[in-house]
Amino acid sequence: MNKKVLRLIPALVFILSSGWAQKQTLDLKTSILGVYSKLYPDYSKQLQWVKSSNEYSLVDKIEGEDHLVVVRKKDEKSIISLPELKQTHEALANLKAMPSLKWVDPQTLAFHVGLKFFKLDAASKKVSQWASLPEGAENLEINPTYDAIAFTRENNLYVWQDDNFKAVTKEENEAIVSGQVPSRNEFGIHNGAYWSEDGKTLAFYQKDETAISIYPLVDVTSLPAKEMPIRYPMAGQASEHVKLGIYNLEQEKTVFAQVTGPRDQYITNVTFGPEGKFIYAGIMNREQNHITLNRYQLSDGAFDKTLFEEKEEKYGQWHYPLQFVPNRPNEFLWVSERDGFEHLYRYNTKGELLNQVTKGDWMITEILGFDKSGKKINVVGTANYGMDRQIYVADVKKTGQKKISSKSGVYTVKYNKANNQFLATFSSNEIAREESILAVSGKTVKTILTSENPMEHYQVAKPELFQITAADQATPLNCRIIKPSNFDPNKKYPVIVYTYNGPGVQLITNRYNTGASTWMYTAAEKGYIVFTVDGRGSHNRGKAFKHATHKKLGTEEIADQLEGVNWLKAQPWVNADKMAIHGWSYGGFMTTSLMLKTPDTFKVGVAGGPVMDWKYYEVMYTERYMQTPETNPEGFAKASLLDKTQNLKGDLLIIHGSIDPVVVPQHSMAFLKACVDNEVKVDFFTYPMHEHNVRGKNRVHLMEKVLDYIDEKLGE
Known part of the structure; x- marks a missing residue:
């Protein structure tokens, strides 16, 4: 079915009706509970690139049913409908909407329902269950090869592989916590465990909270009320002690990076080296104004070398892992705000600065990835007094960048190395939502969707932006x-x-x-x-x-x-x-x-x-x-x-x-x-x-x- 026709029908109804339709009053209940159901612009569900291909996919309705649709140029093909998916496995029979799907390779999608994990063959429509985690599993991390899952239960870390799970840690002391986010989600750390690219090694944080004070929250729903204690480190008091564990899947062996220094320092910027021998980590002092980039051996956790140090007069914020340059395993990009804004700098693994890559009175907010050659890096960054998010492309061996996006507003982007194009979602104070494919030149290859502004149905004024x-x-x-x-x-x-x-x-x-x-x-x-x-x-x-x-x-x-x-x-x-x-x-x-x-x-x-x-x-x-x-x-x-x-x-x-x-x-x-x-x-x-x-x-x-x-x- 033609997607453009589907999108035009509601737009036509709106045009025909808006001439005499009275605008609605935006009551408080609708303004809060209707944010996504009534007040959010139309969007393509699960819009994503098909891995390693020029195609993209989305979930769309065809004759009233959700379908996973793959689009290649002007051709559209339904891969599977929700009713068809529900019939493939008894665990899927009660699905009310299409689950979140992710392309593993050009032919295979992965998804999970609760703690059951599945793969869908796009050609045959066959679904196979490949993992089922035990009740209580949290902090799930699937490896890149989709044959193992790291997860936590209470304070310990486990790995599911080959229809069973293995304990990575067996700590009886509840204050020793593995595989969960340390440092209260600061320093750009959003995971407690990280897989290597080949899916064979798992790095994980282990935090010792023994010294942290217990804070007594209270559950008032029980009779009598009971304590809900949490560990909460207040300023100037004892903090957690963090270690970096390295678990080898094949050997079923854990070693710890031999990090020296005060126990209450921080470990961040964890990155596996492309050569499969080393892991890199930033060691930051508790004052948060000094970071040392170190390298450790994967085999035994031994310290290998310090690449460089960086200091700030007040405090530093080092959020990003290293970005190793494709085809040049001895070079990587490092994000620093040493010149006043967060920008990319190219280093070699000797710790030598080769050149600053991006530069200017703007800052990087997201790294999209290298092109196929490894010569260019694509990022999203600020503009317009920080209110915009624009797309930039830079040559890794030079200083400077080209802004390829053209309109003032906010771009949310998925980059495809296979065709050097971007799936870009754009909105601004003037435009509710546009979805398009952009070439690396900035040219619009295809417009996927243009949404009406749902606020136009309500009696409200548009916000005004200005500076003082x-x-x-x-x-x-x-x-x-x-x-x-x-x-x-x-x-x-x-x-x-x-x-x-x-x-x-x-x-x-x-x-x-x-x-x-x-x-x-x-x-x-x-x-x-x-x-x-x-x-x-x-x-x-x-x-x-x-x-x-x-x-x-x-x-x-x-x-x-x-x-x-x-x-x-x-x-x-x-x-x-x-x-x-x-x-x-x-x-x-x-x-x-x-x-x-x-x-x-x-x-x-x-x-x-x-x-x-x-x-x-x-x-x-x-x-x-x-x-x-x-x-x-x-x-x-x-x-x-x-x-x-x-x-x-x-x-x-x-x-x-x-x-x-x-x-x-x-x-x-x-x-x-x-x-x-x-x-x-x-x-x-x-x-x-x-x-x-x-x-x-x-x-x-x-x-x-x-x-x-x-x-x-x-x-x-």
Whole structure:
């Protein structure tokens, strides 16, 4: 069936009906629970390249049923339908949608349903089950050859192969944890185990949490309530001790990389060498301003050599594994922000710098891969004050790059080495979603899909993006404003400032909805101006921008948020006497900080999951930006909100999940105690058995609580 015809039918219906259809009101429930069902642009399900081919595939409906469809130029072929797939194996009989499929080779797809793993032959439509993991298996990592799976159960690591599983570790001490993400997901580490390219060797983290303090979360659903203890390392206190294990599948043998130095240092940038003899790892000090790139032997874990060291005056963030250059096993690319932005540098395995590859006042956000020759590297990086994501191609032996994408907005990309083309999804504040194939020249080879903007069905205004100047009077800051759809410049509107402004997060991007949460449109339609500014310290603007807050969290960020407030106050349509602020996590810290440190600015604040004193927050994050309470007492004291409750003038609501394992409830409890001790009236609400944020259907309750409180206290 012709996919273009299928896509044109709903578009035609929309065109015919939109002339007389009245736009709908975007109620709060729809804005939260309907984000993906009603408010998300049309998209191709499971759009991906067929491995090692010029074809791509997607899941589409044909005569009302899901089909896996492969597309080659203009030809389309259904590989299998959902009803056909359900008939291939008894374990698949109850599938309600096509499972997530991945091409293993040009003829084979892999997928799993629960803990049962299958392969589908695209030609014969035959399905075979190749693995079944035991109940309780977590942290699954399939090897590249698809004949083994690493997984964890409780604190130990296992490998499934040949219809049985083998224990890689057998630790009885629950505080010795293998195969799980260490360092609380910092340093770009998102896996606890990594397979070699040939699928025969498994590297894994093992963390010793024995010295870490136990924090007592409480399960209130049992009778009586019972403890849910977690290990939580607070700033300046004992941290975990991490080792790097190396497991050989054929020998069923584990060795550990012989890493020397303090036990509480960090191990990151883990990469297998292409020669099959070595593993590389970055050894970073606890202060996070010095990394050493070391090489270890796979056979026995012995230290082989140090390639080089890198230091930063304040702190460094080394997120990416090494990228070994194809056909040149003695060369690799390393990502560093030594010139102020994260860029690629080419080294040899002697540790000699050969050349800087990418360069400029922008930073890499994703490495897409080398071309077939290994001479070019493709990446995604920032542009437009960090609000865009563009596609760049660089010659690995030269310095500089070519931006091949042409439109201002955000590109999400899958690169295909076989044909040197990109599957590109694009969106911006103007374009909801486009899917296309791009040549390496930037030329559009094929347009796959163009989506209507689903927000056009609702009575809302489009967000506006612009810049103001930071408190340093030099740095441009990105801003977003959402007005009521019936905005009248002759009226004065109350304001909700939504904030985060913390490290590692960017709230404003030039994509569909500009990164705004859809509840903001509902708030705007109630008659509010909803405003956000990404101040210094936030993400994707380079080293100087983020380092501005080092050792003094909550200082420069407040100054920049106040610049946003000053801009608002200068607008004739803003009611400066009716301003509220809301944020979560770091945004909760910022909300509370602004309510206490600039008490005449906002009449109302709602702080969710707030950090109230950085000495209660975890080691890895806090010490990067603040060092420790012992080495930076002035910075910790100035940032603490526990001794500033007496400054509160407006109305403040604190919201916290009762089992928050990220910003533990002690933050809010300590703050409430300080308020009581100082006879300060403050409001508090907890969400029982919710963690760091409130998800699912209860999120409607949360945002009703937030907006009702603001309505009430502002008198709106």
